[in-house]
Every structure is written in structure tokens, then in C-alpha cells.
Amino acid sequence: MIVGIPQEIKNNESRVGMTPGGVFELTKNNHTVYVQSGAGLGSGFSNEDYQQAGAAILDTIAQVYAMSDMIVKVKEPIAEEYNLIKEGQILFTYFHFASSEALTKAMIKQKAICIAYETVEDEEGTLPLLTPMSEVAGRMAIQQGAKYLEKPVKGRGVLLGGVPGVAPGKVLVLGAGVVGVQAAKMAAGLGAHVTILDVNMKRLRYVNDVMPPHVTTEFSNEFNIRKHIKTHDLIIGGVLLKGAKAPNLITRDMLKEMKPGTVIVDVAVDQGGCVETTKPTTHEDPIYIIDDVVHYSVANMPGAVPYTSTMALTNVTLPYTLKLANLGWEAACKKDASLQKGLNIVAGKVVYNEILEAFGWEDVLA
Numbered sequence: 001m002i003v004g005i006p007q008e009i010k011n012n013e014s015r016v017g018m019t020p021g022g023v024f025e026l027t028k029n030n031h032t033v034y035v036q037s038g039a040g041l042g043s044g045f046s047n048e049d050y051q052q053a054g055a056a057i058l059d060t061i062a063q064v065y066a067m068s069d070m071i072v073k074v075k076e077p078i079a080e081e082y083n084l085i086k087e088g089q090i091l092f093t094y095f096h097f098a099s100s101e102a103l104t105k106a107m108i109k110q111k112a113i114c115i116a117y118e119t120v121e122d123e124e125g126t127l128p129l130l131t132p133m134s135e136v137a138g139r140m141a142i143q144q145g146a147k148y149l150e151k152p153v154k155g156r157g158v159l160l161g162g163v164p165g166v167a168p169g170k171v172l173v174l175g176a177g178v179v180g181v182q183a184a185k186m187a188a189g190l191g192a193h194v195t196i197l198d199v200n201m202k203r204l205r206y207v208n209d210v211m212p213p214h215v216t217t218e219f220s221n222e223f224n225i226r227k228h229i230k231t232h233d234l235i236i237g238g239v240l241l242k243g244a245k246a247p248n249l250i251t252r253d254m255l256k257e258m259k260p261g262t263v264i265v266d267v268a269v270d271q272g273g274c275v276e277t278t279k280p281t282t283h284e285d286p287i288y289i290i291d292d293v294v295h296y297s298v299a300n301m302p303g304a305v306p307y308t309s310t311m312a313l314t315n316v317t318l319p320y321t322l323k324l325a326n327l328g329w330e331a332a333c334k335k336d337a338s339l340q341k342g343l344n345i346v347a348g349k350v351v352y353n354e355i356l357e358a359f360g361w362e363d364v365l366a
């Protein structure tokens with residue numbers, strides 16, 4: 001199969017769909033890989049790195065789309081790319097169709113085979129191609145939170161780890177899923193005192209088993225949240241209700257109960273956030289302040305660490321990319337139920353119910 005890796009042209013996206021290591025595996029399996037010139041630079045990979053791994057470099061994005069049977073990307077195609085997509089071409093990338101009717105209609109029109117990273121689902125019901133980005137965001141949340149706790153950027157002026165003779169900072173983590181556990185681990189590593197809340201007792205038992213004693217678990221309810229926000233310096237929002245908007249666990253009135261300079265990093269911002277006052281921000285302008293509480297709510301946190309994120313993404317996408325290239329999409333999806341769940345639009349037809357529901361469309365579109 002001919003596999004194409006275009007440069008991401010969405011604003012501020014420095015990740016790339018495949019590392020040179022991924023290219024190496026594909027070419028080893030006798031596939032041809034075309035990489036757009038400069039596509040990997042934002043993630044630290046030069047054209048030479050890709051060439052050494054077996055890829056050929058093409059000058060333009062139009063050439064990459066025109067010459068490839070399958071496009072492997074990071075973000076959904078943007079309007080400028082729509083007309084480059086060929087009928088029957090496989091697109092393997094994050095799409096998030098339910099949040100864009102325009103994108104959905106464009107992909108139907110182009111009659112592409114759209115396999116969405118975010119809906120590939122394994123036997124346990126987890127989303128293996130979303131997990132690494134949650135891992136990145138969870139770990140980054142503490143790094144960002146620690147930074148914004150500094151006084152010059154309006155934080156409380158607390159060093160999370162404390163120093164000998166001074167108590168460490170306190171971190172409250174809402175949600176003990178992938179984001180929450182990674183955040184708790186980083187905060188604990190810095191020496192902070194961590195309280196982690198969830199409604200799922202299984203997750204709390206797991207956290208209790210694996211974390212050091214300065215990470216304590218509690219059940220998530222309004223009473224406990226109101227109690228803890230008064231004493232914690234950094235609050236991480238990592239809750240998720242699958243397929244629904246995140247619940248507002250911290251309401252506007254609660255901000256007044258917090259110490260001035262408290263920092264909230266609401267990682268769940270992409271699902272609406274679990275703090276009433278959350279609104280999406282960007283890496284250029286990541287924070288805003290309400291009632292002396294610093295809010296950090298960047299919707300694409302992994303985009304700031306493209307080197308790590310690109311590697312983490314290729315680690316998990318590559319086995320599926322290889323399957324698609326080796327078998328073709330139909331046989332690959334038939335053989336692999338996880339990949340089958342990734343099929344969203346096939347040759348002009350929506351085959352994923354949630355997309356139809358999101359737009360109130362009655363039936364599979366022809």
C-alpha cells in the first residue's frame with residue numbers, strides 16, 4: 001500500500017502522523033511511504049530522518065494526497081484539504097465528527113474511508129488511541145499547574161514540593177481515570193500532598209493500592225469537593241462521562257471559598273470542563289483569572305509537547321496502521337473488532353450511529 005504522511009496545517013499543530021520508526025516498520029513490510037517535506041520538523045524529525053527510515057519526501061501536501069492509498073494524520077482534515085481527498089482513500093486520524101457537521105458532510109462528499117482514532121475501542125471498552133493523549137495531558141497538568149502557582153503569574157506563590165521545614169503544596173485531583181492517575185503520580189513525585197476523588201470505587205481501590213501514602217483517595221461528592229477546595233492549592237479536572245458533557249463539579253460560587261491564587265487546570269475542557277467557569281484557552285493565551293482563581297484550560301494540551309505526543313501516538317496507532325496496510329481496510333476491520341469500531345464514514349455513508357444522533361440525521365446517509 002502507498003501511505004502518505006502530510007504536514008498538519010491546523011493552527012498550532014506541530015505533531016505529525018508518524019515517526020521515522022513507524023515509517024521503518026511500514027517499509028520493512030514492503031509498503032511505500034511518502035512524507036511531505038518538513039512534516040516532522042515540529043516534532044523533531046528531519047526529512048533525512050524519514051528518508052533513512054525508508055520514506056520518499058514529496059514537496060507539497062497535494063502530491064501526498066494524490067499519490068497515497070492511505071493518509072495517516074493527527075488532526076481532522078481542514079477545509080483546505082477537503083478537495084485533496086480522493087474517493088476510496090483511507091483516512092486514519094482523529095476526526096471528532098460529532099462536533100463538526102461541515103467536516104462530516106465534506107467527508108461524505110469525498111467518499112473517503114474515514115477511520116477515527118477516537119472511536120477505536122478494545123474489548124474492555126477503553127479507547128486505546130485516546131489513552132496516550134490523556135497520559136500526556138495528565139502529566140502536563142501538574143507541570144502547568146506548578147508553573148501558574150508562581151506569584152509573578154498570579155498564583156499563590158507555593159512550591160508544590162515544599163522544602164525541609166515547610167509543608168508541601170496540596171493538589172486536588174477530580175477523577176481517577178487516565179488523566180487523574182497520571183496527574184496524581186506527577187504531583188506525588190514532586191512531593192505534593194495529593195487528594196484524588198472519583199465516584200468509581202474500583203478506580204479508588206486501584207489508586208489506593210498503587211500510590212504512595214501521601215496520595216489519599218476520597219469519594220467524589222459535593223460535600224467532599226466543597227471541603228477540599230478551601231485547603232488545596234492546585235485543582236486538576238480530569239472527569240469524564242463517556243459521550244456526555246462533563247459535570248460541573250465546581251460551581252462559580254465555590255471560587256470564593258478558595259484561597260486567592262489557587263490554580264485550576266481543567267483538562268476536561270474538551271468535554272465542556274468540570275468547572276462552571278471553564279472556557280477553552282490556547283497555548284498562546286492559556287490562563288484567565290476569575291475571583292482571584294487562575295484558570296488554565298487549554299483544549300489541546302498535548303500539542304505543546306509534540307515530540308513526546310507524536311511518539312506516544314505512533315506507538316499506539318502503528319499496529320493498526322500496519323494491519324490496514326497489510327490487509328486493506330475491509331479485511332483489517334473484519335479481522336479486528338477494535339478497528340471496526342473506528343469506521344465512521346465509508347464511501348459516502350455514515351456508519352457510526354453517534355454521528356447520526358449528533359446531527360439528528362435519521363438514517364445512514366447515501
Ligand SMILES: NC(=O)c1ccc[n+]([C@@H]2O[C@H](COP(=O)([O-])OP(=O)(O)OC[C@H]3O[C@@H](n4cnc5c(N)ncnc54)[C@H](O)[C@@H]3O)[C@@H](O)[C@H]2O)c1
Nearest residue numbers: 134137175176177178179198200220239240268299300301
Ligand atoms: N485538554 C486536553 O488537551 C485533553 C487531553 C486529553 C484528554 N482530555 C480530557 O480529559 C478528560 C478525562 O479523560 P480520561 O482519559 O482521564 O478519562 P477516563 O474515562 O479515563 O477517566 C474519567 C474518570 O472520571 C470519573 N468520574 C466521572 N464522574 C465523576 C465525578 N462526578 N467525580 C469524580 N470523578 C468522576 C470516572 O469514574 C473516571 O474514572 C476527558 O474529558 C478527556 O477528553 C483533555
